[in-house]
Amino acid sequence: MKMQTWMVAVLVSCALGMAGCSKSGGKVDAGPVEKSFASAEPALKSAADKAVAAVKGADYSGALAELNKLAANAKLTDDQKKAVTDVLAQLQKAIADAGSKAAGDATKAVGDVQKSLGK
Numbered sequence: 001m002k003m004q005t006w007m008v009a010v011l012v013s014c015a016l017g018m019a020g021c022s023k024s025g026g027k028v029d030a031g032p033v034e035k036s037f038a039s040a041e042p043a044l045k046s047a048a049d050k051a052v053a054a055v056k057g058a059d060y061s062g063a064l065a066e067l068n069k070l071a072a073n074a075k076l077t078d079d080q081k082k083a084v085t086d087v088l089a090q091l092q093k094a095i096a097d098a099g100s101k102a103a104g105d106a107t108k109a110v111g112d113v114q115k116s117l118g119k
Contacts (some may be wrong), residue, residue, distance in 0.1 A: 027094070028055050028060070028063075028087065028090045028091055028094050029087070029090065030051065030052040030055040030056060030063075030087055032082075032083035032086055032087060033048050033051060033052055033055075033067070033070075033083045033084060033087050034048070034052050035083070036048075036077070036079045036080045036082075036083040037049075037080060037083075040080065041075075044070070044073065044075065044076070044080075047066055047069060047070050047073075048066075048070060050062075050066045051063050051066035051067045051070065051087075054066060055087070055091070060091050060094060060095055063087075063091055064088070064091055064092075064095075067084050067087060067088050067091070068088070070084050071084045071085070071088065
């Protein structure tokens with residue numbers, strides 16, 4: 001019984017890890033942030049560049065942190081606010097989709113292990 005539990009835990013961990021690292025799902029377009037902050041003051045442009053780099057590197061948690069900092073800045077223009085809000089929405093959807101996929105993969109892995117151990 002301990003071996004079965006251990007195997008399930010390993011497979012679930014692998015499934016979650018693969019789903020979390022997958023770049024194929026949930027494409028996020030950081031272009032609106034790039035465009036709207038192209039001529040912004042240096043501090044804002046730097047924060048926007050960090051957020052864009054994080055999105056392009058699929059570091060969604062880092063991108064969320066940077067974009068949330070930007071969103072809290074009172075100096076943003078309406079276009080900049082809209083760009084930040086739009087990209088934040090894309091990030092949140094991509095993260096939710098990855099979580100759903102990971103849960104589905106984990107459930108399938110557990111089922112597969114149970115079937116193979118039941119033979």
